[in-house]
Amino acid sequence: xxxxxKENSEFLVEHFFRNEYGKMVAVISKYVDxxxxxxIAQDTLLTAVxxxxxxxxxxNPQAWLYTTxxxxxxxxxxxxxxxxxxxxxxxxEDLDTLEFTDQLIGDEQLRIMLACCHxxxxxxxxxxxxxxxxxxxxxxxxxxxxxTSNEAINKRLARGRDKLKKNGLxxxxxxxxxxxxxxxxxxxxxxxxxxxxxxxxxxxxxKEFCSEAIRLTxxxxxxxxxxxxxxxxxxxxLMCLNCSxxxxxxxxxxxxIEMERQDRTLWNQELLNKGLRxxxxxxxxxxxxxxLILASISANHxxxxxxxHTNWSEILALYDALLTLENSAIVKLNRLVxxxxxxxxxxxxxxxxxxxxxxxxxxxxxxxxxxxxxxxDHPEAIKYYEKAISLVSNNRDKAFLTTKLNAVVPISNSHx
Amino acid sequence: xxxxxxxxxxxxxxxxxxxxxxxxAGKMKAAQPLEMEGAIISQEQGKxxxxxxxxxxxxxxxxxxxxxxxxxxAIEIGKADPRFEDGDWxxxxxxxxxxxxxx
Numbered sequence: 001x002x003x004x005x006k007e008n009s010e011f012l013v014e015h016f017f018r019n020e021y022g023k024m025v026a027v028i029s030k031y032v033d034x035x036x037x038x039x040i041a042q043d044t045l046l047t048a049v050x051x052x053x054x055x056x057x058x059x060n061p062q063a064w065l066y067t068t069x070x071x072x073x074x075x076x077x078x079x080x081x082x083x084x085x086x087x088x089x090x091x092x093e094d095l096d097t098l099e100f101t102d103q104l105i106g107d108e109q110l111r112i113m114l115a116c117c118h119x120x121x122x123x124x125x126x127x128x129x130x131x132x133x134x135x136x137x138x139x140x141x142x143x144x145x146x147x148t149s150n151e152a153i154n155k156r157l158a159r160g161r162d163k164l165k166k167n168g169l170x171x172x173x174x175x176x177x178x179x180x181x182x183x184x185x186x187x188x189x190x191x192x193x194x195x196x197x198x199x200x201x202x203x204x205x206x207k208e209f210c211s212e213a214i215r216l217t218x219x220x221x222x223x224x225x226x227x228x229x230x231x232x233x234x235x236x237x238l239m240c241l242n243c244s245x246x247x248x249x250x251x252x253x254x255x256x257i258e259m260e261r262q263d264r265t266l267w268n269q270e271l272l273n274k275g276l277r278x279x280x281x282x283x284x285x286x287x288x289x290x291x292l293i294l295a296s297i298s299a300n301h302x303x304x305x306x307x308x309h310t311n312w313s314e315i316l317a318l319y320d321a322l323l324t325l326e327n328s329a330i331v332k333l334n335r336l337v338x339x340x341x342x343x344x345x346x347x348x349x350x351x352x353x354x355x356x357x358x359x360x361x362x363x364x365x366x367x368x369x370x371x372x373x374x375x376x377d378h379p380e381a382i383k384y385y386e387k388a389i390s391l392v393s394n395n396r397d398k399a400f401l402t403t404k405l406n407a408v409v410p411i412s413n414s415h416x
Numbered sequence: 417x418x419x420x421x422x423x424x425x426x427x428x429x430x431x432x433x434x435x436x437x438x439x440x441a442g443k444m445k446a447a448q449p450l451e452m453e454g455a456i457i458s459q460e461q462g463k464x465x466x467x468x469x470x471x472x473x474x475x476x477x478x479x480x481x482x483x484x485x486x487x488x489x490a491i492e493i494g495k496a497d498p499r500f501e502d503g504d505w506x507x508x509x510x511x512x513x514x515x516x517x518x519x
Contacts, residue, residue: 269419273418273419295431303425
């Protein structure tokens with residue numbers, strides 16, 4: 001019985017608690033300031049851990065949490081009663097009769113998202129605030145995911161909270177949400193990118209960033225208040241489609257597997273299909289976004305039964321479209337990979353060699369190297385793999401590239 | 417919730433046609449919301465923050481990656497807007513109980 005509860009507790013603590021923390025903070029912060037709301041949410045979870053360990057997990061753990069959080073909030077309000085009598089009284093009455101409906105929880109989380117994405121707040125702080133307040137990650141989890149110290153994160157959060165106070169957390173006006181949704185989407189996109197990283201030290205936490213990004217976008221998509229929704233659908237499609245291949249990208253000895261070698265039976269069909277459905281919803285009103293194009297590219301990969309069946313000319317056409325929205329060297333680089341498949345490696349190499357702006361990007365060199373290997377120009381392939389390796393600093397990437405380098409050199413020169 | 421291979425292909429073809437339609441009609445830029453114009457998906461200033469590009473990252477290299485070793489540092493690039501660094505932050509130290517997995 002104890003072991004059972006312990007296992008459940010671990011799951012609870014890792015996912016459920018973390019998510020519920022954010023929901024509680026969002027709702028309670030309507031009645032108290034945000035830091036108090038976080039305190040109360042934390043307190044509630046602590047109480048839950050203690051109580052549930054002795055008495056078992058309740059039939060409806062969510063309801064239990066919300067009731068407890070509500071009571072703790074009411075107590076706080078009553079304690080401060082004499083400071084600001086009238087205001088507290090009004091809030092108290094509201095809170096007393098409050099019901100934690102799904103809609104309310106969704107709306108309040110949206111409100112916090114919008115507040116955290118205020119333009120006066122820097123991008124990295126926006127993401128950090130969301131990670132802390134809405135997603136319930138701890139300071140040290142956030143710090144290690146950002147490869148920085150707890151102090152740096154605390155600093156960032158303090159700055160961010162300051163700005164939140166100055167700019168107010170109260171944004172009920174719907175038009176604010178709709179006209180600012182792009183900022184929210186971009187922040188979620190950044191969050192997703194933070195998480196979309198193969199095994200490095202904190203793989204679990206980083207993968208959670210991806211699921212959090214998806215969860216937050218689902219709130220946007222489910223909201224009645226958000227209009228139009230097609231860009232949110234596009235972003236959600238992109239994330240689902242990319243995540244559908246997660247399991248196949250790392251093998252059980254933590255090596256990276258490139259697409260050609262991925263075991264496609266490990267691709268998550270449910271996520272893939274979910275991505276496709278959202279892709280469908282994203283095509284509205286003659287509107288477009290980079291997310292939509294990237295998602296379509298990812299979808300083309302996702303539906304190929306085998307690497308050899310990949311529709312490269314379609315992907316190339318999609319990159320052409322993407323270029324009109326963002327004419328950057330990185331987009332050009334990625335396009336040239338598809339171009340190589342359609343027009344041949346030699347043609348792609350000559351275009352790549354003319355491409356400027358990627359002198360310190362190892363992906364540029366590894367792409368060149370792979371293409372040279374393709375046309376059996378071994379000296380050039382070796383040269384560019386070595387250059388790529390010199391630009392890479394982490395061991396996993398180095399190992400991957402070194403394997404590629406070693407595979408270029410012909411194993412034997414002996415002829416029979 | 418299952419989708420047949422044909423249905424999947426249909427979805428992908430449909431969105432492809434939608435995008436290419438806008439592209440061929442020269443409507444791409446106009447079709448993008450104004451607020452999204454500045455939101456570049458990759459940055460180039462000696463270092464990179466790269467988006468989830470399938471080709472270089474997954475096809476060629478199998479991974480997603482940020483060139484700058486310190487992600488923190490990478491994000492700082494181009495964000496040197498003095499408005500965001502007011503320097504008068506307060507570091508709050510509050511006694512919070514430590515519970516595994518929560519904080």
